[in-house]
Amino acid sequence: MNNQQQAELVRQSLKRRYRKERRFRLYGILAIAIALAALVTLFADIIGKGYTGFIKTTITLEVPLDPQTMYLEDATDKDAFNMADFKAPLLTALHNVLPETGKGDNRDLGHLLSSYAANKVRDTLEADLSLLGTTQTMSFLVSDDVSVYVKHADDPNYSIQLSEKQQRWVDRLQERGIIQNSFNDVFFENGDSRDPGHAGVLGAIVGSLLTMVVTLLLSFPIGVAAAIYLEEFAPQNRLTDFIEVNINNLAAVPSIIFGLLGLAVFINLFGLPRSVPLVGGLVLTLMTLPTIIISSRAAIKSVPPSIREAAEGIGASRMQVVLHHVLPLALPGMLTGSIIGMAQALGETAPLLLIGMVAFIVDVPSGFVDSATVLPVQIFLWAGSPELAFIERASAAIMVLLTFLIAMNALAIWLRRRLERRW
Amino acid sequence: MNTMNPVIDQDAKVEKAPEPPAGNGINDADLEGRTVGRPFADAPKFSLRDVEVFYGETRAIKRISLDIARNEVIAFIGPSGCGKSTFLRCLNRMNDSIDICRVKGQLQLDGHDIYDPKRDVVELRARVGMVFQKPNPFPKSIYDNVAYGPRIHGLANRKSDLDDIVERSLRGAGLWNEVKDRLDTPGTGLSGGQQQRLCIARAIAVSPEVVLMDEPCSALDPIATARIEELIAELSESYTIIIVTHSMQQAARVSDRTAYFHLGHLVEVNETNKVFTTPQHPLTESYITGRFG
Numbered sequence: 001m002n003n004q005q006q007a008e009l010v011r012q013s014l015k016r017r018y019r020k021e022r023r024f025r026l027y028g029i030l031a032i033a034i035a036l037a038a039l040v041t042l043f044a045d046i047i048g049k050g051y052t053g054f055i056k057t058t059i060t061l062e063v064p065l066d067p068q069t070m071y072l073e074d075a076t077d078k079d080a081f082n083m084a085d086f087k088a089p090l091l092t093a094l095h096n097v098l099p100e101t102g103k104g105d106n107r108d109l110g111h112l113l114s115s116y117a118a119n120k121v122r123d124t125l126e127a128d129l130s131l132l133g134t135t136q137t138m139s140f141l142v143s144d145d146v147s148v149y150v151k152h153a154d155d156p157n158y159s160i161q162l163s164e165k166q167q168r169w170v171d172r173l174q175e176r177g178i179i180q181n182s183f184n185d186v187f188f189e190n191g192d193s194r195d196p197g198h199a200g201v202l203g204a205i206v207g208s209l210l211t212m213v214v215t216l217l218l219s220f221p222i223g224v225a226a227a228i229y230l231e232e233f234a235p236q237n238r239l240t241d242f243i244e245v246n247i248n249n250l251a252a253v254p255s256i257i258f259g260l261l262g263l264a265v266f267i268n269l270f271g272l273p274r275s276v277p278l279v280g281g282l283v284l285t286l287m288t289l290p291t292i293i294i295s296s297r298a299a300i301k302s303v304p305p306s307i308r309e310a311a312e313g314i315g316a317s318r319m320q321v322v323l324h325h326v327l328p329l330a331l332p333g334m335l336t337g338s339i340i341g342m343a344q345a346l347g348e349t350a351p352l353l354l355i356g357m358v359a360f361i362v363d364v365p366s367g368f369v370d371s372a373t374v375l376p377v378q379i380f381l382w383a384g385s386p387e388l389a390f391i392e393r394a395s396a397a398i399m400v401l402l403t404f405l406i407a408m409n410a411l412a413i414w415l416r417r418r419l420e421r422r423w
Numbered sequence: 424m425n426t427m428n429p430v431i432d433q434d435a436k437v438e439k440a441p442e443p444p445a446g447n448g449i450n451d452a453d454l455e456g457r458t459v460g461r462p463f464a465d466a467p468k469f470s471l472r473d474v475e476v477f478y479g480e481t482r483a484i485k486r487i488s489l490d491i492a493r494n495e496v497i498a499f500i501g502p503s504g505c506g507k508s509t510f511l512r513c514l515n516r517m518n519d520s521i522d523i524c525r526v527k528g529q530l531q532l533d534g535h536d537i538y539d540p541k542r543d544v545v546e547l548r549a550r551v552g553m554v555f556q557k558p559n560p561f562p563k564s565i566y567d568n569v570a571y572g573p574r575i576h577g578l579a580n581r582k583s584d585l586d587d588i589v590e591r592s593l594r595g596a597g598l599w600n601e602v603k604d605r606l607d608t609p610g611t612g613l614s615g616g617q618q619q620r621l622c623i624a625r626a627i628a629v630s631p632e633v634v635l636m637d638e639p640c641s642a643l644d645p646i647a648t649a650r651i652e653e654l655i656a657e658l659s660e661s662y663t664i665i666i667v668t669h670s671m672q673q674a675a676r677v678s679d680r681t682a683y684f685h686l687g688h689l690v691e692v693n694e695t696n697k698v699f700t701t702p703q704h705p706l707t708e709s710y711i712t713g714r715f716g
Contacts, residue, residue, distance in 0.1 A: 236522055306559035310622070313517065313555070314572040314629060315548035324571070325561060 050395025196389030207372030214281020223292030259351030295337020616647025
């Protein structure tokens with residue numbers, strides 16, 4: 001074979017190689033495109049369905065706080081105050097804005113308002129009795145049937161529960177600006193509620209935060225310490241091999257098993273209370289530990305041995321080598337692993353169901369041993385509710401959860417960049 | 424059993440086979456503990472007798488006896504895998520961190536046993552510093568690289584003392600003029616040769632008595648190598664230097680004595696010019712004339 005023939009052969013094989021390369025690159029681009037499309041679809045679907053969860057429908061009425069209509073002769077009398085009819089002034093106000101309605105429509109009119117509207121009148125009066133006899137401009141949430149009608153009248157997925165007559169009223173009130181949509185601040189200020197209009201995620205957010213604090217405070221130090229010991233100090237023998245295999249196995253155990261463990265150990269054996277962030281955090285710590293240990297060990301392993309040798313060669317003790325050189329270099333990897341572990345824990349539902357964090361809790365928890373629920377469990381609860389208005393609450397809560405997750409991942413990336421850029 | 428796994432059998436045979444690739448009919452028994460030349464010295468810095476090193480079952484160093492004098496430069500040469508690096512790392516117990524490595528024999532620094540279980544390895548390494556094959560500065564500033572040793576050993580109480588040590592060490596390593604204006608920039612940003620000199624500065628910052636150098640120039644270009652060799656000559660006035668090298672020219676240029684290692688044996692030790700002009704052992708002669716290695 002002469003040189004020319006050989007060059008020709010090489011040229012032909014080159015063509016084939018380039019074709020292969022192009023094809024391979026195409027596969028890669030295709031895979032990424034599919035993944036992106038899936039992500040976009042997911043986000044579009046959730047946001048499209050859930051954004052109405054961030055909108056509340058209110059009705060603004062001139063409420064005549066007339067003692068006569070409320071049957072409240074003596075407002076200072078506690079019993080009389082408790083017996084008073086706080087719904088009556090609301091109905092009067094509605095009659096005023098809808099002159100065509102009569103006494104017979106009271107029942108239908110009452111359905112327009114949220115069941116907590118009368119409570120609001122009562123609370124206002126209780127706070128300031130001097131308002132008695134005056135007319136006050138007050139805003140109330142509408143009932144969820146009205147809310148669904150206002151937001152989703154054209155959506156076939158939502159069945160409208162209002163009668164023709166009620167729909168006409170609502171339309172007219174909307175035209176006159178008496179019924180309005182606005183940003184749903186209630187959603188971020190309240191805990192759970194039986195009434196979708198009053199249900200909020202604040203309780204779940206605080207519960208999640210408290211749980212995460214417990215998880216982080218326990219799992220990060222324990223995980224990093226375990227990783228350092230196993231990687232730097234533990235002798236290589238059967239026992240440490242056994243421990244290593246078990247840590248890897250634990251990382252693959254379904255999370256609900258950790259819930260069972262938590263129920264058996266923390267609640268039944270140690271007698272800790274149910275449904276509290278402390279126990280939730282402990283259970284999630286068990287779940288996140290393997291992830292943190294494995295990623296921390298990988299981070300420690302990736303520290304070049306030459307740095308270790310250099311420090312030892314100058315006479316640094318084992319501890320100094322670890323603290324001064326290995327740990328700072330491994331920290332970005334450790335933090336990334338930990339934050340990803342925490343993000344996993346934040347989205348975890350199953351183990352928390354078993355320790356009772358699935359309870360219906362209205363109050364925003366104020367401590368680690370207060371009954372609480374967490375965001376994913378709240379979503380789970382709302383998604384299973386029969387009321388249509390809860391579905392959009394669930395979607396809105398999913399968006400809140402996703403925001404937290406994205407924020408945590410962004411934090412992980414930022415921390416890693418920042419710590420790595422130093423050298 | 425024998426026929427079941429012939430591969431293992433073969434391996435076993437290879438291990439048992441007499442090794443000298445140089446031929447000459449020389450085998451293990453002829454070499455063990457029979458170093459020719461001048462291995463001993465009066466009032467030595469290091470006194471090493473019948474040193475054996477095992478990696479698991481393998482005997483990497485086979486009963487070597489050697490004295491290293493105060494303020495001398497001694498070069499270890501020999502083909503790859505002959506044990507010269509292993510032997511060097513015994514002198515400040517860098518082999519300790521290798522679990523399967525065991526060291527036997529008597530190794531003394533100034534008359535005190537190096538491998539005494541009661542001996543503090545940190546103190547030993549402060550006296551016997553080391554420079555490695557690949558430049559390995561810490562990912563810290565140039566200043567912190569040099570100051571690290573004095574800091575952990577508590578050699579300087581005041582900032583000004585530390586500054587003095589850093590300047591003295593960098594001057595000693597011939598790096599001061601190049602880096603004095605950027606002491607707070609990362610040591611990893613220097614060129615290869617500068618990094619290696621930084622590592623030398625770091626090693627001498629703790630004022631060791633001995634500096635071990637494990638092929639310090641193997642990753643450097645000829646100019647950087649020449650710079651380091653000059654430096655070794657300067658350092659030899661105040662330090663005992665033990666250098667492992669693959670370059671016979673380098674050994675000839677920098678060292679007072681040269682030790683030739685062969686498959687875990689110390690074959691010959693003598694004044695450097697004698698080793699290179701009139702080697703006494705046939706293996707040494709084969710090696711330095713380039714017949715193998």
